[in-house]
Amino acid sequence: MHSVPSVRTYVTIWAILTFMTFATYYIAQIDLGQWNIVIALLIAFFKMSLVIFFFMNLKAESPLTKLFAAGGFFWMILLLGQFFVDYISRDWMPGGKMW
């Protein structure tokens, strides 16, 4: 059905993922202010993409499956985004200081 990736590919991906995990851990020990969380999340996104595209083999899936996979993340961002429409703008109100 799909072409079968080699063991070598899988092991390489695994090595990168493990490396990234410990990179996250060590970077977190350095104080970068707001950037700590940004970098941690960027790494997490990168790791997630590797798992999705290689381990879950999304790259070989049909465009439809890709659409659904992307849709999930889009929808979650939509959920978060609209929470923030409220929480961020509470600050703009007189006397508001929720954020």
Add this chain to the structure above:
Amino acid sequence: MSTALQDPRVVETPNYLNQEYGWRSWLFTKDHKRIAVLYIISITVMFFIGGIFASLIRVELLTPQGDLVNSDTYNKFFTMHGIVMVFFFLIPSIPATLGNFFVPMMIGAKDLAFPRINLLSWYIYIGGAAFALAAIVLGGVDTGWTFYTPFSSTYSNTFVITAAVGVFIAGFSSILTGLNFIVTVHKMRAPGMTWGRLPLFVWANYATSLIQVLGTPVVAITLALVGLERAFHIGIFDPAIGGDPILFQHMFWFYSHPAVYIMILPGMGVISELVTCFSRKGIFGYSFIAGSSLGIAIIGFLVWGHHMFVTGMSMYASLYFSLLTMLVAVPSAIKVFNWTATMFRGSISFDTPMLYAFGFIGLFTIGGLTGLFLGTLGVDVHVTDTYFVVAHFHYVMVGGMVLAYLGGMHYWWPKMTGRLYPEGWAKFSALLVFAGFNLTFFPQFILGYLGQPRRYHAYSPEFQVLNVMSTAGASVLGLGYIIPLIYFLWSMKYGPKAGNNPWRATGLEWQTSSPPPTYNFETTPIVTEEAYAYHDQKETHVG
């Protein structure tokens, strides 16, 4: 009655009903049609349970003093009415019954993509319903169907966890149905059944499925968090430790607003089928109706904040949600206009399903437009949490969804059972439902603007006349529901044989025998034309 009794011979052709007998053959069936029947029975039971609570509410509200039951009991009545009706009747109503039965048939498939998951979803539904009923039997829940924190999480002394577990479980039934439909529509269409040829009922169910899949998990986790908060005596919505109860409302309405589209979209799909069949005419603006279903499904997720304008949400967020609420009304309007236009120069018959369709178009228009009152900031402040809201959503849910469900049941009953229902009684009860409904709920708009808050056990005496009207209407409405139950049951044994296509409708479901055989079609159908090709029926054209 149009073309009854074409074939009065009493010959039982093999079909899904007589294929096998015995309770095992039903409880372990993988046939989508039998599962649909199981669902029909279950949701009918739930509907009447919810209906009993509704009647008790209305009887209590005959007098302003609150003298029939005490306030605690009354609170449980409206809570159980809401929970049962919303989560156990409205949400599964059309998708799990008519959708389950006809979506595979309409796309020319033998069954849904995952028949076993389909059966599983019914068992999950029953499991959820068991918890909900247990909550009723044990002593009830009094949080309102919205489970607002911190009342639900800290203050209520009733069986909130039991009910929340019930809703949580039933949610997965809904998710699995949606998942099944999505995959079925993508993967199981008959040759030639392109997306542009799908019947609009299928489009509507597809859009509904997207909402079910995307929204339901969020309400599931939200109610789980409430349940955990009760169980552990601490949680994330507790204001005592800095929790924000308004966040609960955000999370709850993220699902529960789109959920009203789960309830109404399949109803709109039914109406598209009815209007075309009984006007004997292709739909006006096919792609706009199909597209508006998807539009509603997507924009429906962007408007939940209009439930929260007075809660202390940021007023800029109110502005945002109000604007988008106006946007979601557009696809609904498109549908109403297109249905009306479909009737133009049609050949319109007044069979019972069409009467329900007329009722739907009118009442949904009122329900939809009054929804805009609630999306308009200045007015919503006054009418939110009053009977205006109650009236509005009953216009959409009962006047819209229930009428569509009844219309669809009448339309497809001959296909499902092979029998015709008594047309005279059916027309009579359709009129009863329409009249009773308006008498019940129209006064509530007036009550709402007058300021009667919802969920009031006792009310101010000056509101009594309108409440009495409402209760009177409710009894008519109740009668209108009981009559069809009786004649449907009667017709299964005594109704005249329907023939395969009593309405002379297009659509693959009418191409097979009634009741359909287990795998729906003798041979896989090949589709060569668009949906609703009534003009291709080889008959004389009339100007």
Add this chain to the structure above:
Amino acid sequence: MAQQFDSATLGMWVFLLTEIMFFGGMFGAYTVYRGLYPEAFASTSQYMNPLFGAMNTAVLIVSSLTMALGVRAARLGEQKALQLFLIFTMIFGLAFLVIKAFEYHEHWVDMKVPLFGGHWDYSEAPQFARQAQILFCFYFFMTGFHALHMVVGVGIMTTIFFMARRGMFSKDYFTPVEVSGLYWHFVDIVWIFLFPLLYLIGNARKLV
């Protein structure tokens, strides 16, 4: 067969979509509170053991690797290898749960379990004592739901393993393996996000 395989994978992806939203609800609420109480949240990180967290992440990633290799073996029809990789996957999954249990125990000893009326003491940083409870609620709910998914996952792996033992899979039929693999990887992904969000909040700045 190909049609069924396609349907099953698509179905699983749609299911994962709902799982994303399920965890998404919690992540959303978490983000809101983290924005509201950044310092209280940061103060909690001293009670999280990021080394345990990182180890657990590594363990899960290894289990994902063995799972992926198992699916690969199934595709190639190598039944023995499939069974072996399934066992490895289960072992790593269980190892994750064991480490998690140790962590929970540590929180209990630290009096950092506000559940059940409060096995809770935060007198080291009383200014955050109230709001830190929210973070710990999130911590237990999120990791709890994740652990529940792991338990279900191990259950699925066991089933698949016995199906493989009975020789139900072949080069032409391995849909259940593929689909369970997707689920397993998804649970891994959830943890990839839980790790930085729960363990590494303001780790560099010991606020107290």
Add this chain to the structure above:
Amino acid sequence: MQLPLFPEAASAIASSVDYLYFYLTAVTIVMTALIFAAVFFFALKYRRRSEHEIPPPIHGSLKLEIAWSVIPFLVMLTFFWWGAQIFFANASPPPDAMDIYAVGKQWMWKIQYPGGQREINELHVPINQPIKVTLASEDVIHSFFIPAFRVKHDVVPGRYDIMWFTATKPGRYHLFCAEYCGTEHSGMVGWVTVMTQNDYENWLAGGGSEGTMAQQGERLFGQLGCATCHQLDQQGRGPILRGVYGSRIQLQSGQTVLADDAFIRESILNPNARVVAGYRPDVMPTFQGQITEEQLLQLIVYIKSLAIQGAPPVSQQTGVAATPNQNPNTGEKK
């Protein structure tokens, strides 16, 4: 037999809400009538005359589709625009609004006036005077709803909500709780009495035996032992509270914060959450669970009354402490 069909309009904004409501109703009636008429007309004119007739196909019309998407949307935008106007115009109270404090509690409304009068389920307000109601909840979410004024606001526990109105017609009007709050939700109702200025003065003179709200707060300040650390004239263990209210305060964390109702509330209930620069965090005990929302409001009014630099302690003042102006002096607290 009473059969009211339209609520009384007794506030300054009531008629503006009503006009918008009439507009929306008119559009609804016109639209519904159009749809009903079209359905009836088509159903009769094109009723099926023979079982065999097949009407000609009509597939649709792009022009029509665009027309009936765009025109309704434009109409709806007018709803949005008008509604937003009303909403924003009434969002924040005018500076000269009179303060009244309402606490929702299962299942009653407890009203406090700055003059010290207290009532349950009764609210007395003077005519033509903007009233700002500060809302607090002891337990669950309630909603303060006066239909005749067309105002409503939820009362969320753990924070203060604000609503305001100007009554324009003397009379007695319903006060409802509009957010379901438990068993006796429907009993959480009361009356709003709107009086002329003169009557109101007389009514005020009748009540308030316990002194003004600020005086009650001051007494509480002593009883709870606040005064031992927060001394008025000399530095104690906690900040001097004179002149604090309404000023910007430097916190230990380096941020500054406006000392308003919400901040003072937090400082009493959760004193360590935001500590003023120069003070130790663990000195002040929490008062969470030890004082009611009503008492909390009294303390806030008292601290507010100290905002006027150099003013004598309220016990020597007569009448109601005025709403403070923004105080430029940076005060300290705790």
